[in-house]
Amino acid sequence: MVCKGHGDVRRPWGFQRVTDDSVTVEAEVVALRQAVLNKLMYEVGGRDERASPRDWFLAATLAVRDRIVDRWRASNDEAAAQGHKQVCYLSMEFLIGRLLSDALGNLGLTDTMRQALDGLGVELEETFAQEPDAALGNGGLGRLAACFMESMASIGVPAIGYGIRYEHGLFRQLIQDGRQREVPEDWLSLGNPWEFERAGIGYDIGFGGYVTADGDARMVWHPGETVRAIAYDTPVVGWRGQWVNTLRLWSARATDPLHLDAFNSGDHVGAQANRVRAEAISRVLYPGDESAAGQELRLRQEYFFASASLHDLIRRHLRLHGDILTLAEKTSVQLNDTHPAIGVAELMRLLVDVHGLDWEQAWEISRATFSYTNHTLMPEALESWPVPLMERLLPRNMQIIYLINARHLEAARAHGATDTQLSAISLIDEQHGRRVRMGHLAFAGSHKINGVSALHTGLMKTTVFAELDRALPGRICNKTNGITFRRWLMRANPALTRLIVDTIGPRVLDDAERLADLAPHARDAAFQQAFARQRRTAKEHLAKVVRERIGVTLNPDALFDVQIKRIHEYKRQLLNILHTVALYNAMRARPMAPWAPQVKIFAGKAAPSYHQAKLIIRLANDVSRVINSDPTVRGLLQVAFLPNYNVTLAESIIPAADLSEQISTAGLEASGTGNMKFALNGAITIGTLDGANVEISERVGLENIFIFGLKAHQAGPMRRDGFDARAVVEASPDLGAVLDAISNGVFSPEEPDRYRGLVEGLLAHDHFLVTADFDSYVAAQRQVMGRWARPVEWWRSAVLNTANVAWFSSDRTIREYADEVWDLPVR
Known part of the structure; x- marks a missing residue:
């Protein structure tokens, strides 16, 4: 089998059956096109000249489903017979x-369906977008x-x-x-x-x-x-x-x-x-x-x-x-x-x-x-x-x-x-x-x-x-x-997939262990540049999504710092927000410093009855509103909270991420899988030694990950016995200034007391050790920006993340x- 790919970052990757007989290939396209038209007419009840995008999605899906059913029956029959x-x-x-792009990719029909729909004046990517x-x-x-x-x-x-x-x-x-x-x-x-x-x-x-x-x-x-x-x-x-x-x-x-x-x-x-x-x-x-x-x-x-x-x-x-x-x-x-x-x-x-x-x-x-x-x-x-x-x-x-x-x-x-x-x-x-x-x-x-x-x-x-x-x-x-690389690399990031295949060959599509063959290319200047280009394209696409969803125009040349996951206190979105405010304060205090542009991206849902998590969402949005409208930071710092996080949104965000936030309180995150998806796509992790971060650090190397904070054996006793958060804050002027600003309504001037209870609660009983890890987290973020300022080092680490995470395939699990x-x- 020969692999065919596309440079467009949004075109899902799928292996394609190719024979020496171009007539056979064309016959497959014609057959699939006719199958789609038959489904449109006889099951959707539509006509091709008046069909809506939804009609085409239904017709394409039903045509693909028919091809799956025979294999489905054969699998069940074999399992029963054996x-x-x-x-x-x-x-x-x-x-x-969404299932259509996944099914086409796994069946090797992505290009065939694209050509079939092209002949009908229909775009495959628009068809994918119709699926909820x-x-x-x-x-x-x-x-x-x-x-x-x-x-x-x-x-x-x-x-x-x-x-x-x-x-x-x-x-x-x-x-x-x-x-x-x-x-x-x-x-x-x-x-x-x-x-x-x-x-x-x-x-x-x-x-x-x-x-x-x-x-x-x-x-x-x-x-x-x-x-x-x-x-x-x-x-x-x-x-x-x-x-x-x-x-x-x-x-x-x-x-x-x-x-x-x-x-x-x-x-x-x-x-x-x-x-x-x-x-x-x-x-x-x-x-x-x-x-x-x-x-x-x-x-x-x-x-x-x-x-x-x-x-x-x-x-x-x-x-x-x-x-x-x-x-x-x-x-x-x-x-x-x-x-x-x-x-x-x-x-x-x-x-x-x-x-x-x-x-x-x-x-x-x-x-x-x-x-x-x-x-x-x-x-x-x-x-x-x-x-x-x-x-x-x-x-x-x-x-x-x-x-x-x-x-x-x-x-x-x-x-x-x-x-x-x-x-x-x-x-x-x-x-x-x-x-x-x-x-x-x-x-x-x-x-x-x-x-x-x-x-x-x-x-x-x-x-x-x-x-x-x-x-x-x-x-x-x-x-x-583990995670399935078919979804989280091949489909979510076809541009990177194409680069990988072009560099080390198509066998990697069937054997994830082959990703290790990328490691020798991590120091190659031309490969680094190609790796950076595909990331830039993904960031442009995400910037378009952000602009359409929340009206914020992001700078794709900035470092994209991403935390996307369920909103929960132990996952510590609050720690990330506090750092964002500290960075904002520093940029305003030292406007002539050589700041590199940075974008903070958040997404995630809070349980309807989890009031503290919902308050953290509101704080993230308030901080975003203030920072994004402040001309003094001149677009050097932007914050975006993207609503209604789901798999499809993740597929746009993860390929565009430069920095992966995995900052849970040590000892509380069982594993995480977002950390694996980001690392597979070449984002560098900033995180605690918690969950699978430990194993990621062992595989990518401590020099290619940013670890900070208390370890599980230290965090456990502190959570059990308590600690003096006020003393920690008093010893950290930056943290004190951040908490004062939030508590006094800088980010909620229409309701100055909105976050006073949140801050007082943090000082009285910091159960998830946000204050305890703040200074260490800020120091790690400084290391991030230092590495970002040295592109050769940054892209070497990014490539090595992709090269060294094959073990996290769900096939292995x-x-x-x-x-x-x-x-x-x-x-």
């Missing part, structure tokens, strides 16, 4: 982004799930991803007067051409009711309410189109009919109350849980999709293999965080109550089937549910959890565990109002528990799961996260899961 073990990946989020981002996730956890699904298909791991088909996803973020405003994300309002509704695949999921024992002392659950789970399938195409897996999402349907008498009598709301309650399950990702009703809906969502998925995988197993006793031999279920952890109790219910296994048999099968990925070291972020809520909503599951816990504690007591140790490992937290610890349930019910970076995994053993690791040793392992967790051979 008796392959299947991975079932359970996740509340799948942040898959699937609103099925929020941040790193959901994007990781999407990368893993693509990698499993690319390396031939038979897999099915299970989640929820959210009608509105998380929310669409608007910024109005600097504030975040949440509105529905109506990504399904015009339909989704990628999905197949499987009306014949549905399961009744129960809630509430009561439990009785039948004549054989078997427990029988009598739900008070049932909700129907209907499957929607989306094909997931692997690289070169050689394997296609399935993403199966569940939509909630009411089983109660419309109460027509009540409706006709005028009670239009009451007649549909049960329907609304049932279908709310698949309306919104992460409904607000400040209220009791919000908590109940969140738990209903988690049980709904976990139960439907387990029903489904058992049905498939029995159809293919016949014997429920072989379930663990043919199926591996990966729990992506604690959201699907209720599945541990649900599988036990199905095996014992429905399929008649005795407890010990069922527990052995269940534990061998499940493995659990932990994504947080913060105890408050590990899910737990009030026992009364669980007893009311899931009475039989709660009985099973009690029994699992009793046997779990009995075994630990037999091995000499103390009362204190028993309390720490109990699935029921008795200290905080009696709550079910879902992380503990997942741990006890899984044969493997993995962290997502080397540092995170080590800290799991000494912090959140220390006692469980002692009681159930040998289960914790590490699987450092999946191979490790397959070998060490799922016991599954891969090709």
Whole structure:
């Protein structure tokens, strides 16, 4: 195969089948063009002379989908015929982004489709732009799930991803007067051409009711309410189109009919109350849980999709293999965080109550089937549910959890565990109002528990799961996260991809390890210049996006300093903002200094009920407004907060970034994957030794990354014991001036007290060590600008970042899961 690329930074990269027979190539173009026209006429119901851009998107997508279906069926047939073990990946989020460019690239049809549409007077890039981002996730956890699904298909791991088909996803973020405003994300309002509704695949999921024992002392659950789970399938195409897996999402349907008498009598709301309650399950990702009703809906969502998925995988197993006793031999279920952890109790219910296994048999099968990925070291972020809520909503599951816990504690007591140790490992937290610890349930019910970076995994053993690791040793392992290079290099940055292929050859497209061949070119002046040119082009494109979205005109010759991720205090966007103000103060105080232009770019959403995070968003926007309108800095410093961060926006930002902000409080970021995407595209990281930053620094070299701040073993005791933030501020005149300016309303003159509480809170209890790391961060930023002033050194480091991060491919991560967790051979 020969690779064909395009210099346009926005043209997605895709390998292209080329033969010596140009007639064959033209025939493929003509055939695809006709397929698009047929779809336009017979399925979209349009005419080419009057078709809208949306019509062309639908027609192109349906034509491509047809080509996927045969491969999809062949993959399923081969897996069934060979008796392959299947991975079932359970996740509340799948942040898959746009699919058309991904599918074309992996099928090798990008150029063919471009030529086919060109002949119809349609631009492929405009067609791509018609596709909404699937609103099925929020941040790193959901994007990781999407990368893993693509990698499993690319390396031939038979897999099915299970989640929820959210009608509105998380929310669409608007910024109005600097504030975040949440509105529905109506990504399904015009339909989704990628999905197949499987009306014949549905399961009744129960809630509430009561439990009785039948004549054989078997427990029988009598739900008070049932909700129907209907499957929607989306094909997931692997690289070169050689394997296609399935993403199966569940939509909630009411089983109660419309109460027509009540409706006709005028009670239009009451007649549909049960329907609304049932279908709310698949309306919104992460409904607000400040209220009791919000908590109940969140738990209903988690049980709904976990139960439907387990029903489904058992049905498939029995159809293919016949014997429920072989379930663990043919199926591996990966729990992506604690959201699907209720599945541990649900599988036990199905095996014992429905399929008649005795407890010990069922527990052995269940534990061998499940493995659990932990994504947080913060105890408050590990899910737990009030026992009364669980007893009311899931009475039989709660009985099973009690029994699992009793046997779990009995075994630990037999091995000499103390009362204190028993309390720490109990699935029921008795200290905080009696709550079910879902992380503990997942741990006890899984044969493997993995962290997502080397540092995170080590800290799991000494912090959140220390006692469980002692009681159930040998289960914790590490699987450092990865990203799919097809999406985050080839599609997101085709100009860099072309440069790489032209320099070291096309084999790198199939073997990421070949990126290492770039290292000898890092000192080559001509290659550095080419590397810098493609970055400049990407920055011009991003500048256009920024201008269109928020009306700010960026200088593409400036250093682009980027922090894009979920807004959370531990991720420390606040630290970045404080540095921005300090830099602003310095530029005004020393106007004749040789300042290099710098652009600070922020993007990310805050949870609707996370008021402190939303206040940080407002501060970022207030600082942006003041700095961008101040003529004294003469465009040397600009700030941009881009609303509604999603996969598509990330694909514009990441190739344009010079500096990657990965500045979380040490010991709190499990891994991160944004850090990997930036490094792959040649951005240099500024960060703490947290999460996967540690492993990135080991691979790219400490001389090619900017590390600052407290380390995890230092930060932990300071967070636990506290420290005197006021004394730190008093010792740092720059920080004191920054906090005074923010507190006194320099950036909020219309409301001078707007940020006084934020500053006072920081001084009283700086839980995330913002003040403690400020001076070290500022010093690292000075090093950044010193390196930027020496272009030869800067571009050498940038090239070496790209050359040395092949290990962070999600293909590598999946191979490790397959070998060490799922016991599954891969090709």
